[in-house]
Amino acid sequence: MPLSRVPVVEKILSANDQVAETNRQMFDASGVYAINLMASPGAGKTSFILKTIQALSPEVKIGVIEGDTAPVTIDADKISAAGVPAVQINTGGECHLDAVMLKAGILQLQLETLDLLIVENVGNLICPAAFNLGTHINVLVASIPEGDDKPYKYPNIYRGLDVLIINKIDLMPYIDFNMDYFRQGVEILNPGLITFAVSCKTSEGIDAWAEWIRQSIRQYKRT
């Protein structure tokens, strides 16, 4: 039986990357700045989105795509109640969103009516880091109760970030969280990472984040 070696040299997730590129083109054609928001379960992704909507809407037209592993619309209902269009993607048990799933969600939104799209990824610190969605920036919501060792345990997700949100800082007095140790881990993996310390409970720090987003959208629309 003749044997032969066929050179391939193709990125394993190249099919995903191609769809991600299509997603990016759709965003850019409509002038929508898109955020991939990641976090572990319970870090406060949905609360953070609600605070962001409160701070920016209606001046900034926001849409939200909710990735959930189960067909419960708890998060999407909260977003809809805040008066912005929300689409839920049920990943059917999958631990992450990929570009194909996101594309299906995008097609349910009227992108041309939006300035900002927030994609809430599935709560997980490992898998979402591996899948490019075509969004413009990757944002992670870390929270104080998760512990200060998370950058050391989940280096890949920190390496790919554009912005880090440290949530629930109002809990600092009650939890043994060494901020210097946490920040050192982040600095090793992603030197100079833009970071906002916030509390979705007290709204501390939300204004600074909202201002950063306003400026990023302005800058994006200019290019």
Next chain:
Amino acid sequence: MHELAVTESILAITLKHAEKAAARRVTDIHLVIGQLSSIVDDSVQFYWDMISENTMAQGAKLHFNRIAARMKCMSCGQEYEMEHRLEPCPACQSYSLQVMAGEEFYLDSIEVEN
């Protein structure tokens, strides 16, 4: 774990290239995966055995060429292999590091019977 999605991609790429090469059967698949990729070889093999069934790649052997994580110290220029995650520069203890290798994640080649 996202190994199932990864394994499905490996199968899709394998079949695409095997068909292009007019192969009858795929016997070996060579993957190049950096140590910084969070992929468990055994899980990929486990899924592979299930999803490659009844394809021309059924029973093909997966070879994982693991590439060590190579770091360059931005403070003193030292290059070194990082065995455990987040090790500082062995020469100057700096944590200001750049990844030189270890993030590879591609299918290099397949071996086929024609």
